[in-house]
Structures are given as C-alpha cells and as structure tokens.
Amino acid sequence: MTPTPQPRHPRPGTPASASAGGEERTTTLGDLERRAAAGRQERAYGADALIACDRLVRIFSGDGVEVQALQGLDLLVHQGELTALVGASGSGKSTLLNILAGLDTPSAGSASVAGHDLLAMDARTRLHYRRKVVGFIWQRTARNLLPYLTAAQNVALPMKLSAGAGRAGTGGGRPGTGGGRPGAGGLRRGRVRAGRALELLDLLGMADHAGQRPAQLSGGQQQRVAIAVALANDPSVVLADEPTGELDTATAAEVFAALRRANRELGTTILVVTHDAAVSAQVNRTVSIRDGRTSTETLRTVAPDEEGGAATVGREYTTIDRSGRLQLPPEFTTPLAIRDRVLLELRPDHIQVRPGERTRPEETKAPGAATESGPEPGPGPEPGPGAGTEPGAGAEAGAEGGGGGGAGAKDAPGRREEEPG
Numbered sequence: 001m002t003p004t005p006q007p008r009h010p011r012p013g014t015p016a017s018a019s020a021g022g023e024e025r026t027t028t029l030g031d032l033e034r035r036a037a038a039g040r041q042e043r044a045y046g047a048d049a050l051i052a053c054d055r056l057v058r059i060f061s062g063d064g065v066e067v068q069a070l071q072g073l074d075l076l077v078h079q080g081e082l083t084a085l086v087g088a089s090g091s092g093k094s095t096l097l098n099i100l101a102g103l104d105t106p107s108a109g110s111a112s113v114a115g116h117d118l119l120a121m122d123a124r125t126r127l128h129y130r131r132k133v134v135g136f137i138w139q140r141t142a143r144n145l146l147p148y149l150t151a152a153q154n155v156a157l158p159m160k161l162s163a164g165a166g167r168a169g170t171g172g173g174r175p176g177t178g179g180g181r182p183g184a185g186g187l188r189r190g191r192v193r194a195g196r197a198l199e200l201l202d203l204l205g206m207a208d209h210a211g212q213r214p215a216q217l218s219g220g221q222q223q224r225v226a227i228a229v230a231l232a233n234d235p236s237v238v239l240a241d242e243p244t245g246e247l248d249t250a251t252a253a254e255v256f257a258a259l260r261r262a263n264r265e266l267g268t269t270i271l272v273v274t275h276d277a278a279v280s281a282q283v284n285r286t287v288s289i290r291d292g293r294t295s296t297e298t299l300r301t302v303a304p305d306e307e308g309g310a311a312t313v314g315r316e317y318t319t320i321d322r323s324g325r326l327q328l329p330p331e332f333t334t335p336l337a338i339r340d341r342v343l344l345e346l347r348p349d350h351i352q353v354r355p356g357e358r359t360r361p362e363e364t365k366a367p368g369a370a371t372e373s374g375p376e377p378g379p380g381p382e383p384g385p386g387a388g389t390e391p392g393a394g395a396e397a398g399a400e401g402g403g404g405g406g407a408g409a410k411d412a413p414g415r416r417e418e419e420p421g
C-alpha cells in the first residue's frame with residue numbers, strides 16, 4: 001500500500017491537508033496525539049523509570065550448590081516514589097538491594113539506576129555511583145555511623161569523601177582526609193558542608209544532637225542520623241535494608257516518619273526493605289517478592305469514606321512479568337482445585353480464568369476416544385452476566401487501570417485493606 005503523502009512539517013495543533021487521489025486528507029490534532037501515544041508505547045521497557053530491573057537473575061554458587069536468589073525479577077520505580085519491598089525470609093530482597101547499591105553484580109538480566117547500567121560499571125564508575133548516586137541505610141545502627149565522629153561530622157563525611165575524590169589527581173590531597181592544611185577555598189567548602197549537614201539533621205529532627213557521638217544517641221536517633229548521612233550527597237535513590245529492624249514499634253514509627261519526610265520534602269526516591277507491616281502500610285506502594293520475583297503490589301490511595309472523611313484504601317495487584325506470566329495465589333487456586341492448567345477467556349474488560357478439565361493418563365493416549373466427563377465444565381457456551389463470580393466458576397482478572405508498573409488487578413474480597421486516613 002502506498003502511504004498517503006504527508007506535509008513535511010505540519011504544525012502541531014493546526015490541521016494540515018494533503019490531496020491524494022483527489023481526496024482531501026486532513027491531519028487532525030487527534031492524529032498527532034495518536035501518533036505520539038504510539039511512539040511512547042514503543043519506548044524501551046523502563047525508559048522513564050528511575051530504577052529499572054529487567055529479568056534480573058542472581059545465582060550464588062559454592063560447594064557444588066547453586067542458589068537462584070533472583071529468578072528473572074522485573075521492577076520499575078519512578079522518580080520520587082517511596083516504595084516498600086516485602087517478602088519472606090530468603091525471597092531475595094537483600095540480594096536485590098545489594099545489586100541496586102552497586103555492592104553486587106547480577107548474573108543475568110539488566111538493571112539501571114538513574115541512567116547507570118549496573119552491569120557495565122568499571123571500578124571507578126562503581127565508586128562514583130556508590131558515593132553520589134545511591135545512599136544506603138543498614139539495619140544495624142552501628143554499621144551506619146563512625147563511632148568517633150559527631151552526628152554532624154558523620155553527615156559531612158560523605159560530602160568530604162566525594163569532594164576529595166573529585167579533586168584526586170589535581171593536587172587536592174588524599175581522598176577522605178581533605179588534603180593537607182586547608183586554604184581559604186577548603187575552609188569555605190568545609191563551612192558549606194557543615195551547613196548542609198546541619199540542615200539535614202534539622203530536617204530529621206536531630207539538630208539538637210549535632211555535636212553528639214553515636215554512643216550518646218538512642219538507636220532511633222542513630223538511624224535518623226544515618227538517614228541524613230545517606231542523603232548527604234543528594235543521591236538519586238536511598239536504599240534502606242530493614243532500617244527499623246532493631247527498633248521498638250514507637251521508635252520504628254519515628255524513624256519511618258523521618259524517611260517519609262525526606263521523601264516528601266527533598267523528593268528523594270526511596271526503596272525500603274521491611275518485615276514490619278505497620279511500616280509497609282504507610283507507603284503508597286508495597287512490592288512483594290516471592291521466590292526471587294516480584295509477585296504482587298499493593299497500591300494505596302486516599303479516598304472519601306462514608307462519613308465524609310478520608311480513608312486510605314489499599315488494593316493488591318498481581319504483577320505480570322515481561323513475558324505475560326502472573327502467579328495465581330494459592331488462596332485462589334486451592335478452593336477451585338486449579339492445578340496444572342486453566343481456561344482463559346477474553347471478555348471486553350477482563351480475562352476470565354476457569355479450572356481446566358482434568359484428564360486421566362489413558363485419555364491422552366487415543367485422541368477422539370470416548371471419555372468419561374469429569375465434574376469440571378468445559379469452555380461450553382457463553383455464560384450469562386456475572387457467571388464468573390459464582391463460586392467454583394473461576395477467578396477473574398480485570399483490566400481495570402490504576403495498577404502501576406504493569407500490574408494486573410486482583411480485586412477480591414479480603415484483598416482490600418482500609419485504614420483510617
């Protein structure tokens with residue numbers, strides 16, 4: 001088919017016309033919008049995400065044993081999100097965080113953070129990445145801070161280290177020491193660093209403790225200083241591995257409130273691993289990992305409640321991976337005795353999942369041989385409206401929007417959580 005000639009430079013918003021075969025053809029604003037939308041869809045997976053993991057694999061091997069900690073994990077996190085990462089022990093959360101922190105490298109797949117390809121970094125780029133692009137908060141408070149420095153000095157240290165690295169080789173002195181005796185420029189830079197350290201401590205409610213050493217601070221206070229340390233170089237992402245794991249409930253809530261403040265006021269993207277349901281309930285997005293893959297996502301929004309107030313409504317979605325696979329949860333498959341196969345039916349706005357017919361080994365031997373019909377219905381005629389919601393009729397996967405990051409809706413009784421806003 002010969003394409004219709006188009007004007008070379010149609011002005012957006014202005015209908016452009018062309019004559020083809022005597023027929024007047026007009027490029028409307030709608031045409032342009034459709035073309036732009038098609039162009040957007042063609043963009044690479046995760047092109048607009050700050051963190052993009054695509055079929056990420058991490059295999060640990062040793063003593064003849066191989067452990068697949070990540071088994072093709074897909075994850076997109078966008079700029080400014082505060083996301084909780086949950087999952088059973090051993091599901092792969094720390095492995096993922098270590099890769100994103102630049103401390104470990106994946107076995108296969110791809111991962112990028114703020115445009116940095118984590119599989120293609122040399123030692124020098126990796127050091128820059130760990131100093132400037134990501135901030136990290138560990139579970140063990142003692143691991144986050146140097147005991148002989150005050151809170152303010154701990155926060156200023158990453159700034160000093162990256163300034164030292166930036167000047168290395170240009171007579172700036174040994175990284176980490178700030179060089180020899182500071183000149184006027186060095187003193188000014190030192191004052192700027194001290195000023196920023198105080199601002200960050202103030203944001204996290206720790207300004208009054210700026211001159212104290214870690215041993216003089218409680219566990220919660222130390223973690224709030226650790227957040228300031230992680231934020232010191234204005235990173236693109238802060239990664240936190242169980243930052244409240246060693247704290248009591250009330251202190252954990254304070255520390256998490258500080259993390260939320262940093263996310264809200266500085267716009268820093270934060271990914272936090274937690275086992276604490278109270279903590280994960282306070283974020284808009286919780287991603288659950290099962291067996292080295294993302295399995296579900298809970299998205300929370302604030303909506304008006306029946307009394308005219310506001311309530312946080314959480315809805316759990318099942319994640320669909322890049323190949324279109326999704327994991328059906330056992331609490332859906334067990335009551336319907338769904339095991340090895342299902343029947344999928346496409347409806348205008350959803351996909352219906354029905355238990356498949358069970359076959360016996362002898363039935364598969366002779367195609368067309370007489371079969372005893374089992375209790376499960378075959379595809380059969382089109383059921384009436386609502387048939388899919390009857391007990392035993394199968395699960396339904398709706399195509400309703402609202403799920404971020406390629407999640408399919410799994411909206412069912414018991415899957416919604418509502419809390420006071």
Ligand SMILES: Nc1ncnc2c1ncn2[C@@H]1O[C@H](COP(=O)(O)OP(=O)(O)OP(=O)(O)O)[C@@H](O)[C@H]1O
Nearest residue numbers: 060067068069087088089090091092093094095096
């Ligand atoms: N360095 C390693 N060598 C061998 N196996 C490892 C290594 N690190 C992790 N694993 C294994 O990989 C799997 C995932 O571990 P990972 O620490 O990522 O899980 P997790 O979800 O963070 O668990 P937890 O919540 O207990 O910290 C586990 O089976 C673990 O034993």
